[in-house]
Amino acid sequence: MTQQTAGVNQQPAGSNNKTPVKKRLEENTEFLKKALGIGESFDVLMRELNIGGVKVALLFVDGLTNDQYWTFILEHLAELEREGVTINTFRKFFYRHVPYSEVSQVEYLEDIVDKVLSGPQALLIDGEDKAIIIDARIYPVRQPEEPDLERVVRGSRDGFTETLVYNTALIRRRIRDPRLRMELLQAGRRSKTDIVICFLQDVANPDLVDSIKEKIKHIDIDGLPMAEKAVEELITPGSYWNPFPRVRYTERPDVAAIHLLEGHVLVLVDTSPSVAIVPATYFHHLQHAEEYRQSPSVGVWLRTVRFVGVAVSIFLLPLWFLAALHPELLPPALKFIGPKKVGAIPLIVQFIIAEFSVDMVRMATIHTPTGLSVSISLIAALLIGNIAVSVGLFAPEVILYTSIAMIGVFLTPSYELSLANRLVRLFLMAAVAVAGLPGFIIATLATLAFLAATRSFGVPYLWPLIPFNWTALKKVLVRYPVPVENIRPSILKTRDKYRQAVPEPARKR
Numbered sequence: 451m452t453q454q455t456a457g458v459n460q461q462p463a464g465s466n467n468k469t470p471v472k473k474r475l476e477e478n479t480e481f482l483k484k485a486l487g488i489g490e491s492f493d494v495l496m497r498e499l500n501i502g503g504v505k506v507a508l509l510f511v512d513g514l515t516n517d518q519y520w521t522f523i524l525e526h527l528a529e530l531e532r533e534g535v536t537i538n539t540f541r542k543f544f545y546r547h548v549p550y551s552e553v554s555q556v557e558y559l560e561d562i563v564d565k566v567l568s569g570p571q572a573l574l575i576d577g578e579d580k581a582i583i584i585d586a587r588i589y590p591v592r593q594p595e596e597p598d599l600e601r602v603v604r605g606s607r608d609g610f611t612e613t614l615v616y617n618t619a620l621i622r623r624r625i626r627d628p629r630l631r632m633e634l635l636q637a638g639r640r641s642k643t644d645i646v647i648c649f650l651q652d653v654a655n656p657d658l659v660d661s662i663k664e665k666i667k668h669i670d671i672d673g674l675p676m677a678e679k680a681v682e683e684l685i686t687p688g689s690y691w692n693p694f695p696r697v698r699y700t701e702r703p704d705v706a707a708i709h710l711l712e713g714h715v716l717v718l719v720d721t722s723p724s725v726a727i728v729p730a731t732y733f734h735h736l737q738h739a740e741e742y743r744q745s746p747s748v749g750v751w752l753r754t755v756r757f758v759g760v761a762v763s764i765f766l767l768p769l770w771f772l773a774a775l776h777p778e779l780l781p782p783a784l785k786f787i788g789p790k791k792v793g794a795i796p797l798i799v800q801f802i803i804a805e806f807s808v809d810m811v812r813m814a815t816i817h818t819p820t821g822l823s824v825s826i827s828l829i830a831a832l833l834i835g836n837i838a839v840s841v842g843l844f845a846p847e848v849i850l851y852t853s854i855a856m857i858g859v860f861l862t863p864s865y866e867l868s869l870a871n872r873l874v875r876l877f878l879m880a881a882v883a884v885a886g887l888p889g890f891i892i893a894t895l896a897t898l899a900f901l902a903a904t905r906s907f908g909v910p911y912l913w914p915l916i917p918f919n920w921t922a923l924k925k926v927l928v929r930y931p932v933p934v935e936n937i938r939p940s941i942l943k944t945r946d947k948y949r950q951a952v953p954e955p956a957r958k959r
Contacts, residue, residue, distance in 0.1 A: 468558035475576035478559060479507050482574075485563045494566070501527050502535040505576040509562070514569040519586040523550060540578040548573070552585035564642060589613050594620065597701035597723075599865055604743045609701045614644055614720040620703040621648060625710060629653075635666050637681070641673035645681065648716035655713065655943045658907060662715055662728060677722035689904075693873050695866035696906040698730035705739055713944035729906035729942075731913050733926045735864035736760060741929045749929030756861060757927075763858025764871050768878035770851050771797060772890055779887060789845040798883040800844050804852040805876065913941050 472478050479496065486494045486509070493512045498505065506527075510520070526549050535542055544553065556562055557580050562572045569587030594608035594616065610617045618632050629651040636642050645666055649659050665685035674680045682697050683690060700706055701723050706716055709727045717726040727734070736756060741749040773780055774788045774797055789797070855875065862868035874897055881893035904911035914922035922939060924930075936950040 468560045471557055471559055471562070471574070471579050471581055473577050473579050475505050475507060475574060478574050478581075481559050482507075482509060482562060485559070486566065499527075502530040503532040504535050504539055507574045508571060509566050509574075510571040511566060511569065514587050514589065515571060516586045516588040519550065520571065523548065523584065523586070539575055540580060540582075543573070543575060544582055548582060548584060550584055550586060554583045554585070555580050556583055557581075568642065568644075591616060600700065600702050600705070600739060600863070602738075602740045602743050605739060606702070606704055608703060610703065610706075610723045610725055612721050612723055614646060614718060617703075617718050617723075617725065618646060618648070621706060621710070621716070624703060624707040625650075630710070633663065635663065637666055637669040637684075638671060638673045641675065643674040643677070644720040646716075646718040648710065648718060650710055650713070653711070653713050653938070653944050653946050654715055655945070658729070658942075659715055661907065662717065666717075674719070677719040678717065678724050678726050681717060681719055682726060686907075692904060693870040694732070694901065694904060694911065695735065695864065695870065696730060696904070696911070698727040698734050698864065699724040699866065700727060701725070702739060708742075711938075711949065713938045713942040729909040731906060731909060731941075732867070732901060732911050733915075735867040736862070738863040742932075746929055746931045753927070753929050756863070759858040759861045760871065761858075763855050763862065763868070764875050765878070766855050766858070767801060767851055767875055768882050768890060770847070771801065771879055772882045772887060774847075775882065776886055789847050794843050797845070797848065798879065800848045801852070801879055802876075804844075804848055805872070808852065808856055909941050 469481065479498070483489065483496065486496075488494050488496050488509075495510055495512055497508045499508065500506075508524075527547060530547060535547070544555065556565065556572075562574075562581050562583075565583050566572050569589065570583050570585040571587075573582040573584060575582075591613040592611055594611055596607040597609040600609075608620060610620065621632075622630070627650065631647075631649055631651050633647045635645045635647065637645055647659065647663055647666070662685065666681070669681070669684045671680075671684065678699070686696050689696070697717070698709075700709075706725050706727065710716060714730075715728045717728060719726075736753075738752075738756065741752050741756075744752065770787065773784075777785065777788050780787055795803070859868045859872060862871065877897065878890060878893050881889035883889075885892070901912050902910070902916045910917060913919065914926060919940070922941070925935070933950075936948060938944045938947050938949060940947065
């Protein structure tokens with residue numbers, strides 16, 4: 451379904467080595483025909499008209515132009531008489547005869563090319579050294595829908611879409627503060643992808659905002675077809691092989707809004723329904739909107755279950771594997787732990803096969819039509835589970851504990867963190883297979899040290915655990931009532947640390 455979207459005007463950042471708009475219309479159209487491939491590309495069009503005795507040229511991209519508005523503009527221009535446009539032609543066109551709210555002026559032909567390929571339309575007038583940009587663009591979009599990865603029982607059902615201005619509008623609807631800033635940048639020499647930096651001017655750390663903007667401005671690549679993920683890798687250099695996500699992705703406008711109020715910065719990329727929240731710690735990826743849609747006591751329980759589930763997804767299989775290899779480590783009350791029948795395949799190989807099988811089923815389900823996805827799951831459960839145990843290839847406990855660990859993986863709010871935690875689990879199991887208990891301890895400490903050394907835009911990844919901050923850690927472990935949440939995270943170094951009205955003596959303290 452196609453819906454009309456408002457454009458975002460941006461004046462050219464610079465004009466070095468650019469070609470100025472000439473007063474002779476023929477020179478301009480000759481340059482633009484060559485630059486835009488008019489006559490070669492079927493969807494880039496130019497119409498040369500005579501309006502009130504003045505020659506003009508209209509440039510636009512078919513499919514990115516709102517035909518209804520564009521037709522209305524053309525009908526209005528066609529009714530103009532000569533005396534209405536001959537004197538101060540450009541001013542009359544710009545201020546009087548283009549009946550549209552979003553218009554701007556450009557002075558360079560390269561800027562006209564960029565604007566037209568982004569969707570707006572260009573109007574060039576013979577005898578004038580400037581062009582008029584009319585932002586009557588349209589994009590194919592879908593309606594805001596609840597994100598599949600962040601569903602809630604109660605709460606809003608709208609989510610970000612692939613259209614940038616729809617996403618900014620969803621945020622504006624929730625935060626109507628005049629100090630909310632949305633700065634438009636572009637990156638990609640060929641794609642010229644629109645990127646918006648969103649922050650609260652009187653709250654966010656200005657050094658953080660400037661750092662993000664500078665990194666985006668220095669992106670030098672031909673295109674960003676993978677949108678927000680490509681931007682993340684380009685603005686967090688030197689850590690490409692770190693599996694832990696340093697930004698948090700969300701498709702929920704309410705989640706994005708609450709992080710803005712805390713002092714975070716949002717990075718919105720056109721064509722992506724995900725918004726990047728910067729910076730983000732490990733514990734940011736363990737929060738879920740459902741905890742704040744229920745009473746605080748229920749929210750505490752949900753968060754506890756979630757934390758336990760994530761810990762189970764990481765440590766259950768390595769610890770059971772350790773107990774199976776070294777039963778002497780177990781106290782008498784836990785001697786029942788361990789496989790009664792090991793199976794025809796070594797345990798470590800069974801676990802690896804089980805991990806691969808789960809991922810194969812997951813990817814097959816994603817790539818399978820919805821009507822067949824349930825069948826795929828049933829077939830996998832029967833073939834990989836029951837038959838493998840029946841013929842003696844797998845120990846039944848391997849299937850059991852792998853299934854429990856997978857539940858912990860799927861309840862992790864952040865999909866990116868769940869994948870990283872799976873790699874940690876495999877690393878711990880490999881260490882147990884090689885060195886037993888010492889291997890498990892060393893691998894756990896190594897993972898903890900790696901996380902402690904990781905930083906997200908200058909913020910320690912394990913804060914408030916490392917460095918330790920008990921006040922902040924309590925708010926991570928316990929879902930506090932909203933009236934108590936009156937101080938923003940100190941690690942963000944916000945301009946205003948209070949979220950609620952605080953008496954002046956308390957502010958000074």
